[in-house]
Amino acid sequence: MAEPEVVDVVVVGLGVGGEEVAERLAEAGLVVVGIERDLVGGECPYWGCVPSKMMIRAANALAEAHRVNELAGSAQVRPDWAPVAKRIREEATDTWDDKVAVDRFTGKGGRFVRGSGRLDGPNRVRVGDQVFEARFGVVLGTGTRPSIPPIDGLADTPYWTNHQAIEVEELPDTLLVLGGGAIGLELAQVFARFGVRVTVVEAADRVLAVEEPEASALAAEALRADGVEIRTGVRVGRVSHDGTGFTVHADGAAFTGEKLLVVTGRRAHLEELGLDTVGVDAGQRYLAVNDRMHVTDGIWAVGDLTGEGAFTHIAMYQAGIVVADVLDHMRRAKGGPDASGTASVVGGAAGVVSAVGGAMSAGGSTVAPGSVPVADYRALPRVTFTDPEVGAVGLTEQQARDRGINVQVGHTDLTSSTRGWIHKTGNAGFIKLIADADQGVLVGATSAGPAGGEVLSALLVAVHAAVPISQLRHMIYTYPTFHRAISDALRSLK
Ligand SMILES: Cc1cc2nc3c(=O)[nH]c(=O)nc-3n(C[C@H](O)[C@H](O)[C@H](O)COP(=O)(O)OP(=O)(O)OC[C@H]3O[C@@H](n4cnc5c(N)ncnc54)[C@H](O)[C@@H]3O)c2cc1C
Numbered sequence: 308m309a310e311p312e313v314v315d316v317v318v319v320g321l322g323v324g325g326e327e328v329a330e331r332l333a334e335a336g337l338v339v340v341g342i343e344r345d346l347v348g349g350e351c352p353y354w355g356c357v358p359s360k361m362m363i364r365a366a367n368a369l370a371e372a373h374r375v376n377e378l379a380g381s382a383q384v385r386p387d388w389a390p391v392a393k394r395i396r397e398e399a400t401d402t403w404d405d406k407v408a409v410d411r412f413t414g415k416g417g418r419f420v421r422g423s424g425r426l427d428g429p430n431r432v433r434v435g436d437q438v439f440e441a442r443f444g445v446v447l448g449t450g451t452r453p454s455i456p457p458i459d460g461l462a463d464t465p466y467w468t469n470h471q472a473i474e475v476e477e478l479p480d481t482l483l484v485l486g487g488g489a490i491g492l493e494l495a496q497v498f499a500r501f502g503v504r505v506t507v508v509e510a511a512d513r514v515l516a517v518e519e520p521e522a523s524a525l526a527a528e529a530l531r532a533d534g535v536e537i538r539t540g541v542r543v544g545r546v547s548h549d550g551t552g553f554t555v556h557a558d559g560a561a562f563t564g565e566k567l568l569v570v571t572g573r574r575a576h577l578e579e580l581g582l583d584t585v586g587v588d589a590g591q592r593y594l595a596v597n598d599r600m601h602v603t604d605g606i607w608a609v610g611d612l613t614g615e616g617a618f619t620h621i622a623m624y625q626a627g628i629v630v631a632d633v634l635d636h637m638r639r640a641k642g643g644p645d646a647s648g649t650a651s652v653v654g655g656a657a658g659v660v661s662a663v664g665g666a667m668s669a670g671g672s673t674v675a676p677g678s679v680p681v682a683d684y685r686a687l688p689r690v691t692f693t694d695p696e697v698g699a700v701g702l703t704e705q706q707a708r709d710r711g712i713n714v715q716v717g718h719t720d721l722t723s724s725t726r727g728w729i730h731k732t733g734n735a736g737f738i739k740l741i742a743d744a745d746q747g748v749l750v751g752a753t754s755a756g757p758a759g760g761e762v763l764s765a766l767l768v769a770v771h772a773a774v775p776i777s778q779l780r781h782m783i784y785t786y787p788t789f790h791r792a793i794s795d796a797l798r799s800l801k
Contacts, residue, residue: 314340316442317340317439318342319424321341321343322351322610325448327626328633330412341420342432343420352400355619359494360692361395363694365394425581427584448622450612453468453572453573454574456485459544459545463548464567466568481504482498482565482568483508483562485567485569487511487515488572489691489692492514499533499534505536510540511540518703521739526697529693542557577590582594594613596608615682696755696759698759703741707750716741718738719737734756739753740752780797
């Protein structure tokens with residue numbers, strides 16, 4: 308058996324989270340091995356956030372052009388998918404080639420290994436015949452893959468996941484979308500705006516089921532206006548493919564489509580990671596971590612596989628914590644000051660632990676010795692990039708009530724705001740606020756509408772920093788912006 312090669316840190320999986328950790332630790336001067344079996348950068352740049360938002364940008368341009376007829380004369384629009392596919396191929400993904408990302412990592416001093424890594428006992432990672440022993444730690448950032456429901460017949464069909472949907476060069480005439488979550492709705496609306504007849508089939512009784520019911524209703528209405536057929540509460544019994552198209556059989560009904568896109572969630576594949584060799588249960592749905600992303604001695608995890616929110620911004624946020632904590636461990640291993648017992652959360656938000664000593668630079672950010680942030684997900688933001696956008700932060704009304712919070716709700720419709728009225732066509736949306744009446748702070752909010760994801764930023768600060776509602780009421784909101792509707796929603800809190 309090959310002698311293990313001793314390095315400082317091994318990062319397994321270089322998606323958004325793992326890549327960030329590996330690059331920043333390499334930049335800080337550590338000997339870092341980064342292992343990736345597919346493309347460095349992971350799902351987000353190649354099959355997720357970036358190309359899907361390029362598609363959405365193009366589809367929204369079409370929708371805006373149609374709105375000319377109501378506001379500014381007349382416009383004839385002829386959708387063409389070719390420039391969208393070209394942009395994704397050439398600008399977003401370099402035809403699904405990660406050379407730029409690999410060079411960026413190695414340029415920072417990292418050592419790149421292409422392959423599948425798995426734990427091989429404490430501090431050890433095996434990739435093929437190579438074994439690495441990590442002096443200071445192993446970071447797992449292996450993400451998730453599409454979760455395919457065990458529907459009779461489905462596995463034998465040539466269904467699409469997000470990969471085929473993003474890589475598509477020629478659009479089908481008809482598309483069935485299994486799953487009415489954020490990804491399903493975003494892609495359904497894009498394809499519909501390019502002329503595809505789309506049917507969304509969702510098992511829950513509403514689309515966007517994790518968000519406020521008002522958000523579900525708004526998104527469903529918007530997609531229906533784009534010609535998308537939405538069927539909720541559907542129990543799919545069987546899927547078949549006859550060589551030219553798909554049939555989804557459900558509750559006596561049958562839905563047909565030339566292609567079938569399955570977007571019913573994502574799954575972490577913990578069973579592949581050798582967790583048993585370090586005494587960690589591989590049967591969990593996600594890899595449990597503490598508030599410093601620690602799995603067990605010498606092992607950290609980052610990103611989607613932690614189950615704290617399948618978003619790039621969560622992976623990046625967690626990566627910052629891992630970098631600081633690994634550097635702190637290294638410092639202590641070298642006999643530096645120990646800050647581990649004094650964690651404190653500052654202002655109820657992601658806090659810092661203070662200690663003394665010289666600063667250490669990691670990827671441009673200075674990490675003071677012993678300054679280890681801890682994870683806090685109270686103000687977790689997310690945006691569904693449909694048109695209108697649905698932005699949300701923190702708790703929904705139901706989640707707040709389930710936690711026994713003394714809830715007050717504020718609501719305002721964007722169409723009745725000055726900006727909404729001026730905007731006219733395409734102005735659908737609302738602001739909904741969830742307040743903890745006893746604490747006098749917001750614990751959740753939804754901002755749906757044109758630029759709903761951008762308007763969210765003010766609400767994100769309010770929830771994250773627990774800004775007193777009395778202060779929010781006495782702020783000056785710019786006239787006539789969409790965000791000014793927040794003041795109307797605050798006034799309606801009851
Ligand atoms: C269509 C779509 C749209 C999205 N849009 C958004 C959005 O708008 N905003 C947002 O915040 N998020 C969005 N997301 C989610 C976002 O892409 C993920 O949250 C993010 O990619 C998670 O990063 P990660 O590093 O945890 O995992 P991943 O990006 O999944 O990367 C994990 C990497 O690990 C590698 N790997 C796995 N196992 C091994 C192994 N054993 N050895 C070596 N390598 C391994 C994989 O090949 C992969 O490259 C979207 C996702 C999809 C599918």
